Amino acid sequence: MIVIVGGGPSGMMAAISAASNNNEVTLIEKNEHLGRKLLLTGGGRCNLTNICEPEELIHNFSKTGNFLRNAFKTFDNKDLILFFAERGLKTKVEEDGRVFPVTDKALSVLDLLEEELKRSRIKVLVNTSVKKINVSQDAVTGVLCKNGTIIxxxxxxxATGGLSYKATGSTGDGIKLAEELGHRIIPVKPALAALTLKSIFPERLEGISLNDVKLIVKADKKKVMSEKGSIIFTKNGISGPITLSASSKVIDCADEGKKVSLEIDIMPMLDQKEFEEVLIKKISGSSVKTIKNVLKEFAPTRLGDLLLELSRIPQDKKANQLTSKERKDLIMLLKGLKFDIKDTVSLEKAQVTRGGVSVKEIDPTTMESKKVKGLYFAGEMIDIDGNCGGFNLQAAFSTGYLAGL
Ligand SMILES: Cc1cc2nc3c(=O)[nH]c(=O)nc-3n(C[C@H](O)[C@H](O)[C@H](O)COP(=O)(O)OP(=O)(O)OC[C@H]3O[C@@H](n4cnc5c(N)ncnc54)[C@H](O)[C@@H]3O)c2cc1C
Structure with missing residues (x-):
């Protein structure tokens, strides 16, 4: 008998692959329903994987990514897409290789997995929380549930997940269970989180989204990351896909005691000189336009107003009366608006948990614990975390599949 603890994507996939070898499988989930976090993914559309080359998958994980090599060899992004296609759910590829179900609904991914659990005759126990893994002579013998049942x-x-969005059931139980059995735990912290900024600007910019900008992360004034994409200003900081990716770098650098700052290049397609030429052309063609109006062509009004304030240029100044210094100051801001980072958003609101069961305690070819025979781990509770773009679900599915085998 095989017992799987946790009915998220990794646990469901583990159950399905374990049952494919004619094993008797029981899946235990503490919530009333399976896959609650899965339903939140990709803004409810579920970015289930990324179409990148299989080798690229690993490069989209933090330091421990190499641990996933065997899991991806056994069940990679192409296998996952095929798994869904063979069972009737087609997928589509969007920007940056992100793969979504054609239905644009995470629910259709969950429905398919639940259907497959049924088809594979897997026993599913919901509203059942596992509180202990029973072990005898360094080998598992079963689990003890909170309601007193021993299976x-x-x-x-x-496969109990990480520690964010606790209302979905990911409360770190499995990490505690693993620790109780002597596994080394890497301290947990947020990954893929929005950033709060020290400056007072964000609240004035709340709700503004900027597409095709470049976000540059600097640590002790040295550039450590730059990525193009979209950002959105929140009440006290920034969010959006490239911010989430940058947050991992920010956390790493802050941990090393470095002072981390951000720069947003609103015009990444032009260098400073090219941009100045474009601006001069716009200005010379309009003797009556104010600089506020000219700026509207490059940035949303509220942001343009802020840039004028920062460069001490009156909003109603005629664009063709700008001094060369004023023009240069504006360009500097549009090409490098600077913010100091206050913090990353709390672990609870992060998309992914970094840390968990150390990969050194797990055999990467099987996902079996090196400490307890017959005990396996899968998904986000392992110390692995990937970039935004479908990588975390792919890791959950791949490690679940391998553990199930
Ligand atoms: C808002 C949001 C959006 C996201 N979007 C994406 C995305 O688009 N693409 C992507 O790749 N990743 C995304 N992620 C990350 C992704 O959801 C997770 O990495 C993934 O769900 C991890 O799967 P898992 O099975 O390991 O854990 P989980 O999904 O956390 O599932 C663990 C399950 O175990 C159960 N459980 C816990 N303890 C016990 C216990 N003691 N007994 C029984 N059951 C227990 C829980 O109730 C839960 O159902 C997103 C995350 C969030 C929060």
Whole structure:
């Protein structure tokens, strides 16, 4: 008998692959429904993987990414897309290789997985929380549930997720269970999180989104990352896909005690000189236009007003009366608006948890614990975290599939 603890994407996939070998499988989920976090993914559309080359998958994970090599070899992004296609759910590829179901609904991914659990005759116990893994002579013997039930098993796969969005059921139980059994735990912290900024600007810019900008992360004034994409200003900081990716770098650098700052290049397609030429052309063609009006062509009004304030240029100044210094100051801001980072958003609101069961405690070819025979781990509770773009779900599915085998 194989018991799987946790009915998220990794646990469901583990159950399906374990059952494919004619094993008797029981999936235990503490919520009333399976896959609650899965339903939140991709803004409810579920960015289930990324179409990048399989080798690229690993490069989209933080330091421990290499651990996933075998899991991806066994079940990579192409296998996952095929898995869904063969069962009737087609996918489509969007910007940056992000893969979504054609239905644009995370629910259709969950429905398909639940259908497959049924088809594979997997016993699913919901509203059942596992509180202990029973072990005898360094080998699992089963699990003890909170309601007092003991379920015997010769293999147990723990797939209880990370520690963010606790209302979905990801409360770190499996990490505690693994620790109790002597596994080394890497301290947990947020990954893929929005950033709060020290400056007072964000609240004035709240709600503004900027597309095709470049976000540059600097640590002790040295550039450590730059990425193009979209950002959105929140009440006290910034969010959006490239911010989430940048947050991992920010966390790493802050941990090393470095002072981290951000720059937003609103005009990344032009260098400073080219941009100045464009601006001069716009200005010379309009003797009556104010600089406020000219700026509207490059930035949303509220942002343009802020840039004028920062460069001490009156909004009603005629554009063709700008001094060369004023023009240069404006360009500097449009090409490098600077913010100091106050913090990353709390672990609770992060999309992914960094840390968890150390990869050194797990055999990467099987996902079996090196400490307890018959005990396996899968998904986000392992110390792996990937970029935004479908990588975390792919890791959950791949590690679940391998553990199930
Ligand atoms: C808002 C949001 C959006 C996201 N969007 C994306 C995206 O588009 N693409 C992407 O790749 N990743 C995305 N992620 C990340 C992705 O959702 C996770 O990496 C993934 O869900 C991890 O899967 P998992 O199965 O390991 O854990 P989880 O999905 O957390 O599932 C763990 C399950 O275990 C259950 N459980 C916990 N403890 C116990 C216990 N003691 N007994 C029984 N059951 C237990 C929980 O109730 C839960 O159902 C997003 C995350 C968030 C929060």
């Amino acid at each position: 015997e098993a010769d293999k147990v796969i723990v």
